[in-house]
Amino acid sequence: MILIFTGDGKGKTSSAAGTALRAWGQGRRVLFISFLKGNNIAGENKAIKRINDPNFQVNAFGRECPYPGTDCCPGQQECIIRAGKLSESDYKQIKLGLDRLYSEIATAKWDLIVLDEIINVYNLFESYREEILQLLDQIKADTDLVLTGRNSPLELCSRADLISEIKALKHPYQSAMMAKRGIDY
Numbered sequence: 440m441i442l443i444f445t446g447d448g449k450g451k452t453s454s455a456a457g458t459a460l461r462a463w464g465q466g467r468r469v470l471f472i473s474f475l476k477g478n479n480i481a482g483e484n485k486a487i488k489r490i491n492d493p494n495f496q497v498n499a500f501g502r503e504c505p506y507p508g509t510d511c512c513p514g515q516q517e518c519i520i521r522a523g524k525l526s527e528s529d530y531k532q533i534k535l536g537l538d539r540l541y542s543e544i545a546t547a548k549w550d551l552i553v554l555d556e557i558i559n560v561y562n563l564f565e566s567y568r569e570e571i572l573q574l575l576d577q578i579k580a581d582t583d584l585v586l587t588g589r590n591s592p593l594e595l596c597s598r599a600d601l602i603s604e605i606k607a608l609k610h611p612y613q614s615a616m617m618a619k620r621g622i623d624y
Contacts, residue, residue, distance in 0.1 A: 440600045441575075441584045445558060445591035448605035455553045455585045456483040459495070462583070467550035468494040470543055474536050474556040476519055477503040483555075500536030502529070522563055533564055537574060544577050551583045558588025558595060568594075 442458065444451040456471070463469045471487055477499055487497040502519065543549060561571050575598060578584055586595060596602055 441586065441598055443558070443591050443595065443599045443602045444585065444587045444605060445589060445602065446605035446607075447589060448607040450605050451587040451589075452481065452483055452555050454603065454605070455555055455587045456487075458585055459487070459551060459553050462551040463490075463492070463495045468548055469496070469551045469553070470549040471495075471497040471553040472536060472540060472543075472555065472557075473497070473499040474501060474533060474554070474560045476501040476556065498536070498539055500532045500539070502532070525563065530564065530566075533560055533567060536560075537567060537570055540574055541577075544574065544579075547579055547582075549582055551585070552578065553585040553587075555587050557586050558591045560588070561592065561595060562588070562590055 444454045452473075459469045459471050471484070473481060473484055476484075481499070484497045484499055487495055540552075540554070543552070557571065561568055572594060575584070575595075586599075591599075591602070
């Protein structure tokens with residue numbers, strides 16, 4: 440089954456992490472791959488690492504926080520890959536993530552694979568679109584897949600069995616509030 444969590448609202452990654460935790464709690468083997476964010480940013484990634492179980496793994500492919508030892512991000516969220524600010528290093532991180540996904544798919548080990556922000560990767564990195572579609576096609580039928588990100592395109596939506604749109608009705612960012620550790624990341 441392919442699940443998509445998309446939309447402009449907060450909670451796509453949290454929904455994916457909750458699905459992953461539920462699956463792991465039921466004895467399923469879970470791989471959680473985050474794109475666009477570094478390993479030390481998202482609380483979900485930190486929590487999964489603390490579980491310390493080879494059947495629940497997390498990998499992140501993105502920028503690291505340029506302010507080590509502080510709550511990310513006191514700057515301008517430099518640690519998150521965004522449109523209009525793509526570097527050669529960003530392309531390399533995405534390629535590393537896709538290569539890792541390819542090698543993990545080949546093991547046929549995982550019951551659930553979460554690809555956090557893969558929809559944004561698809562939208563931002565046009566040169567990787569075909570590779571992403573090919574990778575999705577290689578995942579075995581009995582492996583469930585969760586895709587997250589904004590503005591899911593038809594090419595991905597047409598492959599999904601479930602699509603949840605998470606809509607922002609009100610958000611603190613609209614009042615110029617900064618992201619809150621433990622709530623937003």
